[in-house]
Amino acid sequence: MVIDNPGIREIGFVRDESSSISAFPDIDALASQCRFSNCTHTCEPGCRVLEAVITGEIPARRLNNYIKLNNELNYTRERHNKSAARVEKERWQHISKKLKNLKHRKNQQ
Numbered sequence: 001m002v003i004d005n006p007g008i009r010e011i012g013f014v015r016d017e018s019s020s021i022s023a024f025p026d027i028d029a030l031a032s033q034c035r036f037s038n039c040t041h042t043c044e045p046g047c048r049v050l051e052a053v054i055t056g057e058i059p060a061r062r063l064n065n066y067i068k069l070n071n072e073l074n075y076t077r078e079r080h081n082k083s084a085a086r087v088e089k090e091r092w093q094h095i096s097k098k099l100k101n102l103k104h105r106k107n108q109q
């Protein structure tokens with residue numbers, strides 16, 4: 001799937017969401033017409049995107065690439081959020097440690 005589509009490799013590593021989503025404007029348009037707001041467009045009966053694959057509006061391979069890319073983006077985003085949360089936590093640990101030291105020093109005086 002990745003090998004026979006030279007564009008997808010670069011797209012997969014693009015972090016800017018807006019530019020990667022525009023790589024599949026046809027599917028994005030169908031997805032916005034989908035009746036489910038939190039649809040994954042993979043197995044939901046009545047999904048507009050799946051319907052388009054069934055009727056041949058879009059090739060199944062293209063939807064596969066779309067889903068693959070979305071998964072990759074979600075993973076990147078999740079990882080990014082997690083590391084951001086960890087940085088924030090460490091920051092607070094550092095601050096509370098400083099405060100503790102400060103109190104300790106005050107008590108000694």
Ligand SMILES: [Zn+2]
Pocket residue numbers: 031034035036039040041042044047048049050
């Ligand atoms: Zn859908």
